[in-house]
Amino acid sequence: MRKKIATILVLVSIMVVFTSAVSYALTVKDVAKEIKMVGCEMLVSVCRTDAANEMRNTIAGMVDKGMTKKEIITSFIEKYGEQVYAAPTKKGFNLIAWIMPFLAIIVGGGVIYYFARQWSAAYEFGTSNKTTEHLSKEEEEEYKEQLDEEFKKYL
């Protein structure tokens, strides 16, 4: 058990070390790939219309002003409505959108765990009365040789 915990700790620390201390300057693309171009059905980052070009220029201006990604997206939502953001906001009713998939997996995992335990118990109950035969070393080797022979025929 200790070994397992140690292994997990090592893995987690590797992940933390690898992912920490990395910071990036905000680019237009970072923002544009989260904003939907109204009427284009595509993201501002990839839409080829003139309006999308203007939108990218607007974002560039906001980035130059030092606004954060969150601030820029909020200002877009205020101006064009929630639909402009390419994902549901993480507040209010929209939280359901984010929570449900993981909740479903967690509940599903619980159901699997429940059944797996039941099935394991059923197996243990079924085998508790059975006796196991113990083989001597010679017998084991004999069987192994026989098995190898059978394998050769099969292969």
Add this chain to the structure above:
Amino acid sequence: MAEVGSIALLISLVVTIYSIVAYILGLKQKNKRLLKSAENGVFANAILTTVASAALLYALVTSDFSIKYVAHYTNFALPLAYKISAFWAGNSGSLLLWYWVLSIYAAIIASSKKPEGAQMRPYASAVLMFISLFFALVLNFEASPFAQLGFTPQDGQGLNPMLQNVGMVIHPVTTYLGYVGFAVPFAFAMAALYLKKTGATWIKLTRRWTLIAWLFLSIGIVSGGQWAYVELGWGGYWAWDPVENASLLPWLTSTAFFHSVMIQERKGMLKIWNVLLIIITFALTLFGTFLTRSGILSSVHAFGESQIGLYFLIFMGVILAGSLNLFAIRRKSLESENEFESTLSKESSFLFNNLLLVGSAFAVFWGTIYPIISEAVRGVKVTVGPPFFNQVNVPIGILLVILTGICPLIAWRKSSWQNFRKNFLAPLVLSIIFAAGIYITMGVNEIYPLLALTSSFFVFLTIIMEFYRGVKARMKMTDEGLMTALFRLVSRNRRRYGGYIVHLAVVIMIIGITGSSAYKLEREVTVNQGEVIHFEEYDITYHGLKVQKDPNKDTVYANLSVKKNGKPYTTLRPAKQYFKTWEEPVTEVDFKSGIEEDLYIILAGWSDSGAQAILKVVINPLVSWLFFGINILIVGTLIAVWPDDRQRSIELLKEMHKDA
């Protein structure tokens, strides 16, 4: 020709109804003659749909513009290949294609002589004919491809230029072949439920159908991505569009299905789950079509709003209600002796594989329909796009990849920690070293790409180890040479090693997806004639604009020569095409594909008659891995489904042994 097609479809409707009635009565009265007659109806229907399809093809190829469909989707100047592919360019043509394929599949099933399927076959055929009836009704009364204009225009409107690509030939056909293919295991599942024979027979009978349908759907999805990449000109291949999602949903659930049926085949477990999975998978193929046709969600794939979406919704409801009702009635026959020898076993890892695959399908489904939910509950329209799907699905996907590495190496029944350590310690340590290596030398420092690449590497190692162990054991036992041992190992364990090759293909594709989505570089530049763009290791010289004319379109392209690391590399011609039958110009990208990366250039615009051009230059790392991976996936799947006489005789021996 319109009359021939219309009459064939009308007779087909009558024959379909006759077949269904004959099957029902024949099965009820145990009347073999009636059953034979119903079977003949299935064959006749396949011929009739073939006649109708041939009539439409003939009309398209000969430009019979008196037919509305032909006039709407083709014109004289359209190249022959696209006249043929216009068959499935619109609603009614694509439904005819679906119906045609379904009727042929039904005929193949009806003509099967496998004795083990004799009892189920008429029931399954009846279900397939019931599904056919839906298409026959829609094609006759709502979306006839043979509807006439009442006059003959001088020329047709022509095919949407976006559809004039080789992707149009491959993507829709393979996707439909996949969708329709799932009708077969669904039909057999219903037959098995009705007959209370929910053992492994229906699974064995339909294993190949399921895998082939899955293969076609995989090809359909990837070729669709490739088409978008080549044709749509935004530098990507997957946009989490509702219609793309709709094709991914049955792919995910069917992947779960053919993994979990292995447990039923071996241990007789999970009968309920498997029947549910195939019902869901088939219903999801209809859901995809409902989404494309209804216009209920905004999508780049919109086929135009029509009543067909509503019909698909109703049919999906009928299928779900009918199958779930039968499922509930036969619930008792699905009870199986569920026993687990250990929680650390292949069985349990398959359960988790199913949990993640179905969980991922649910996440995609949920995200796809959430805009409707939000509007219904809050009255507010929201968009659910890539930021949502990536955040939700990427972690699930990474876990799935890790499981792909672990699952095949865990023993059936009971695995031990010792066994687990023996199998996994080396790959795990090597993977950690690999992670450190790519972090330090290649700057892969974001968590998801790092995990995705490392877990792919882990899976790769475990697969290689499996091949190594198998070959080594064979060489030791049989004194065969390396290549002979490898060949025989694969050819005598096709399902297992075919499966490994498919896993290998999947990790190759994941590496492609990771590289191209996380490390894509792009720059939009305005460049003067003769000027050089320096971007990463590329020097791109703009030599001006040129015009090329052909009967169908005028092409304006930028003439570019490219050097890589100072050496001549390639010439590229990104273009805008002006089709005679289309108002909007179409962007035609050009790119040079390589193992490391694709150099992808879009001509965004120009000024001063081409003295100045606006180019978008994209470097897409590893994207070719994604498109190459599908070839390996095809090979692996074909190995897994290739008939094996040896295996069949072993199974026959087992059956004889049981009987004795």
